[in-house]
Amino acid sequence: MTVKQQNLKTWFKSGSPWVWMNAGAVAIAIIMTLSLISVIAVRGLAHFWPADVIEAEYVIPGQPARVMAGEVVQSEQVPRARLASSGLPVDEEGSEFMTRQLLKVGNREVYGADFSWVVAEWMENERRPDALMVLERREWGNYYGYLLAVEENGQTVVEGEAAWPTLVERIARVDQLMAEIHGLERTDIGRINHGLERLRLRSRSLELRGELDAAAQAEIDAERAQWDAEYRVLETRLNELHRALARDSIRVRTADGHEQTLNLSKVVRAFRPNEMSVFDKSVHYLGKIWEFVSDEPREANTEGGVFPAIFGTVLMTMIMAVIVTPFGVIAAVYLREYARQGWLTRVIRIAVNNLAGVPSIVYGVFGLGFFVYVLGGSIDQLLFPEALPAPTFGTPGLMWASLTLAILTLPVVIVATEEGLARIPRMIREGSLALGATKSETLLKVVIPMASPAMMTGLILAVARAAGEVAPLMLVGVVKLAPSLPLDGNYPYLHLDQKIMHLGFHIFDVGFQSPNVEAARPLVYATATLLVLIIALLNLSAVYIRNHLREKYKALDH
Template structure:
């Protein structure tokens, strides 16, 4: 080593002694991370947004013949790639086009070899139309048929305004039908259901039944009126027809009212394209999904994710804070506390599906089933009385023993035997009360009338939220504990010296001071909860929920309802949809939205946190 001192150091040694290599190494690590994150955001944003951008429609004339003429096909180019021919091993250039017209072609996508294309044109009169069924149609219009005798050819200058008018009318009528069927008929159905259940249980005497049956008859006639109104509207939807021609020359019929929206992509200016883009994006955010979720919007999924996340945060926050206060402020340090801490920390690492399975077994089947139909195996009456008596007795004893110890002496240690007896009594009270409730032979459930169809005994937004709040509980506990230990000792002592009790000190000084840290925990919990899919799949998320968890039908909050979730929606689109090519753009768009939603939720929470910090001027000493 003495040589190294006498010789001039090599440049490598010089570099290493300055530590620059390490600086580069660490900076590289950071850059890789930044690059990945930026790449992720860019890729998803680009792919997600390009879904909404209106692309031009090309008409391809193929070299092959069909019915004596060159075959023609129109579509939007979605991909260009090189494929190696299986037979010759030669590279073949091919394109993938979106042809739409699933009703005519069977598939919405088609691959064409570049070599098979005779010519490609961009005819200006092509229309891309979104329909309520069979996805998009790409066609040239021929004429509008108002009735058997009256029609309007596409060459007429009033054709396009007329088409616009009819499409708008159809949309208005469709909204009317939805309102009728979902809200009014839905509300009447709910009342009929309730009435039927009451009738089933009602006294058989006619003076009791007659008014109920009367009411039921009124409701049923109301229902019939509304249903026939809906049918009339539906029939009206089919009156005007659009005759259009595909690239192949085939002419087809389409009820105009089933077109949701159309545009002529090859005639659009940049501004026009942008308008269509905004329209698509807005529709995506606000509409309900169609066609096995591959078309339409994802509003129910956004709403479901939002409600579920908020519900989860509302559940996990008080629970986590209370638990952390006990752990940090009251629990006696020792092996027990250490092991509980380790367990809580490890809970954060348990795979989320495990929580899902627990939620299914405990909350859905156990608690939900109990709410629905009462205990499956109730205690025999005599035993139940004994158990409830035991609960009361232990409660009284525990209260006596605890209250006799005045809070004035709370700072003096209790004798071991005494605290052991107290703890045992409290724990037995809790257990016996639980037993009394869970095995009560007189409780037959709140929703026994609706059985065998379960109400709470099946997945729902409440159970999903509770499961997720259990999963994110460790995050909140750990963050709160850390925040509590960051509250300076001096301030705590000052509060106690002012005559505050320990609880007053925690409530007025420690907890407010810890709130920004607690908010950090909640932010992390929400970020994790909002993006979780696996546990939700088995505790209440569905591919298509018929109704939202909040709506205008009493009691307005339907905690038992199944719901849609963006994360699951992505999974469903990507892996479970009948036409995965068609669903691919939706996957990116939905992912973009999920990221956006998580960011928005987090930004809100961060905003609240910095507001709190400013208010408290974080005690930095």
């Protein structure tokens, strides 16, 4: 055997190749993960950048030219034969490929669709006019065109180029009116409706118990009259605001000459991307991202924000954590510290480990059948008979979604906690008992604190898994659109019976149920980026808490 072969054999025996192989595998996994997140983030967050709007004559051979305007969303090379097979008048001469572009043309009420495929070679005299504006609307998508005049109560106030500053001012006024209307409808009128509903339920409860006498009815009627009087005041104010909101309108024209009048109450914002500087576009971009994380969805979830979904996801996982922690820790402590270690204990551990591999949709079916129909229906019969036949807890809601997730993640907490308890040396327990501590004191003051790093890691990993679950939640409380938050100023403040939105289900709904696929696709990437970031933060928090607790109790290990 040569020296080189001997050195190679020694190198393999030292284990260095396996160290490098593992390091390489970890590096590849990290690179792939970061690349995936980067692709999702770029494709999602790029949607909020105000892209330039082009205008050009689209000349299809043998057809009259028409003017088109919009944003170039996608560009691809397509074989000439493929375009010809789709019915387009493509010449056989020329290069093998032609460029096809997906143009976001907006103006859905005019063209019938927000997007249109065009052949780039047929776009002539392409330009980017500064006056070409984009209107983000509350419905019907974006509008691309030119501002002709600003009107008030049907009368022209200002027209031409001077109309643009006036439009910006009027939109700011409309935003203030919309904010006041939103506050009245959601907060004040919502409070009144809640009070009237509680009055109705109280009246029905007294009726069921046979206690609805004349005095009780008079008291209820007096309180209802107070609510009605307050509502009439708010209704008058709302009517005034809606009349003021309908005052302003604009006259606009599309690139191909179609004129129409738009009420400013339907406009969210107006901007001219072609004349915006990089700084202006950056400010607009940050504003759009803030709107995405802080506003409600609109346009079948393809516009606006995802704040209700963020709130629902976080609140549900917090309630789940509060529920699963005591049950998981108590079960693990019993199995490790109190239960006799025999065949029955081994069977229980096997069952717990197998529960972690059960498909999540099975938990959803269990939650719907047991929590919603059996437990929730029983609660309605016992505690809310006055609301029947309308269910209170006998329908999917926040409480049952959280409980279902708690059952789903319980094995993770049990296994992690029991492993943490098993790593604590027996001599530490015996030393505590020898010093006069009881078994419960030893557990609470010595064993459990030392096992807390494993317990916290298991809990937060369970939270991270719960934040990404979708299938069971579709059955037990998560819906497509629920802009009203389950936490408000109306008693009992936290409404556990209310349905919620969830980021995972929002991704599924926008990606696979949206009628406007092209408009929804960027929001799927953006929402997925947000969900990945939340889960990543939870996992990083788990690592930090585990390391902190390890350092805190390191002295007890030696």
